[in-house]
Amino acid sequence: MIAHDEILTRPPPTMPRTDADPFTKEWIAALPESDASLAKLGPAVWLDRYDSIAIMTHEPVRKILPDWRRFTSTAKPFYDPFTLVPPILVVQDPPEHTVARDALMRFLSPAALAPYRAAFVADAERIVDAALAKGTVDAVTDIAAAFVLKVFPDMLGMPQEGRALILDFGDAAFNTVGPRNAIFEASMARAAPAFEWVDHHTRRDTVTPGSLAAKILGLSDEGIVKEEEAEFLIRATLAAGFDTTVLGIANILGGIVRFPENWPLMRADPALVKNAVNEMLRYDPPARMQGRTALLDMEVEGINFRRGDQLSLLLTAAGRDGARWAEPERFDVRRTGANVGFGGGIHICMGQVLARMESEVILEALVKKVAAIEPAGGGGSICRCG
Numbered sequence: 303m304i305a306h307d308e309i310l311t312r313p314p315p316t317m318p319r320t321d322a323d324p325f326t327k328e329w330i331a332a333l334p335e336s337d338a339s340l341a342k343l344g345p346a347v348w349l350d351r352y353d354s355i356a357i358m359t360h361e362p363v364r365k366i367l368p369d370w371r372r373f374t375s376t377a378k379p380f381y382d383p384f385t386l387v388p389p390i391l392v393v394q395d396p397p398e399h400t401v402a403r404d405a406l407m408r409f410l411s412p413a414a415l416a417p418y419r420a421a422f423v424a425d426a427e428r429i430v431d432a433a434l435a436k437g438t439v440d441a442v443t444d445i446a447a448a449f450v451l452k453v454f455p456d457m458l459g460m461p462q463e464g465r466a467l468i469l470d471f472g473d474a475a476f477n478t479v480g481p482r483n484a485i486f487e488a489s490m491a492r493a494a495p496a497f498e499w500v501d502h503h504t505r506r507d508t509v510t511p512g513s514l515a516a517k518i519l520g521l522s523d524e525g526i527v528k529e530e531e532a533e534f535l536i537r538a539t540l541a542a543g544f545d546t547t548v549l550g551i552a553n554i555l556g557g558i559v560r561f562p563e564n565w566p567l568m569r570a571d572p573a574l575v576k577n578a579v580n581e582m583l584r585y586d587p588p589a590r591m592q593g594r595t596a597l598l599d600m601e602v603e604g605i606n607f608r609r610g611d612q613l614s615l616l617l618t619a620a621g622r623d624g625a626r627w628a629e630p631e632r633f634d635v636r637r638t639g640a641n642v643g644f645g646g647g648i649h650i651c652m653g654q655v656l657a658r659m660e661s662e663v664i665l666e667a668l669v670k671k672v673a674a675i676e677p678a679g680g681g682g683s684i685c686r687c688g
């Protein structure tokens with residue numbers, strides 16, 4: 303643990319510093335060039351506006367993510383303990399983290415998820431057929447969001463009505479991982495109905511009997527977690543499991559549209575669909591930044607940290623690190639090698655089996671039915687499927 307007044311607000315004497323702001327809409331729209339301009343300053347750069355050290359290369363990010371004994375998750379930069387976002391898992395260290403994680407993991411293992419696959423496949427086929435009937439589709443709304451908002455709320459037993467609000471909830475939750483800027487304020491303002499909806503539908507008297515949400519609440523009946531913690535666990539899946547996966551599927555399609563040579567390869571060898579998910583996690587990871595706070599004075603990969611330093615680990619920059627990846631700007635489904643898009647160590651994404659299953663199933667349906675995907679203009683996510 304670290305007390306609030308121990309957080310350091312002065313830069314280390316020799317570290318490059320900048321007043322650039324990597325968390326604005328303009329910066330995000332200009333990725334990866336904007337991150338590259340920061341990475342040019344060094345692997346670690348002090349962000350004057352946020353009193354945080356941005357880590358820009360693969361190797362230190364890979365080493366710091368799992369190192370919870372020296373880099374805590376309980377005092378992340380930008381994290382507000384009074385936020386409405388569930389105060390569980392990503393903002394915990396062991397032993398509390400282990401209890402919560404082991405409890406929820408029961409329902410997110412490959413064996414626990416396998417029975418849902420057939421329903422996912424049927425939904426994917428229907429959604430791709432509907433997109434094909436339109437011809438020109440918005441990859442985000444017509445494919446990625448349409449699919450994720452069908453299969454995952456069905457699993458959780460959430461009602462049809464209002465389920466799109468879960469995206470606003472996830473958006474607001476993820477924006478609390480960054481600074482309180484215009485993006486944060488806008489998503490919080492939008493999210494009031496979503497918080498109300500999520501709060502209502504994650505309680506014992508409203509969850510659907512037999513659903514995944516009901517099973518998670520059942521953890522409190524077994525005395526594994528408290529009732530309130532079980533509700534937090536359901537909300538954590540809603541916060542973490544929707545816009546990430548929607549964005550992930552959309553980012554795969556974005557990579558394919560930019561590098562169309564991948565599509566015939568995937569059609570010829572559908573096993574490459576798995577690689578496409580990995581490549582997206584490197585090339586365009588939906589969870590762009592993870593935070594940690596240093597608990598000791600120490601050195602990692604030549605970077606000196608002090609107790610109280612707040613770190614912003616930029617997974618997007620790590621994925622484009624030329625020292626780790628050949629031709630990092632190329633989306634290539636044949637690429638192999640582990641990346642950090644799902645994090646690493648004790649906090650590695652708990653929904654990764656589910657996210658992979660969703661992404662693979664919708665891509666398999668597309669690979670089967672769609673000969674070509676091309677940009678159709680009118681915005682980055684609009685494409686023509688034929």
Ligand code: HEM
Nearest residue numbers: 391392539542543546547550589644645649651652653657
């Ligand atoms: C492509 C989709 C996804 C991406 C890119 C993603 C990414 C991540 C990352 C990077 C972390 C690590 C956070 C850290 O180190 O502090 C994480 C944690 C987590 N993810 Fe995901 N995620 C995705 C989908 C999902 C889904 C579908 C779920 C649904 C259950 C989910 C649930 C969680 C939870 C509960 C944690 C916290 C784990 C812990 O702290 O132990 N994620 N995710």
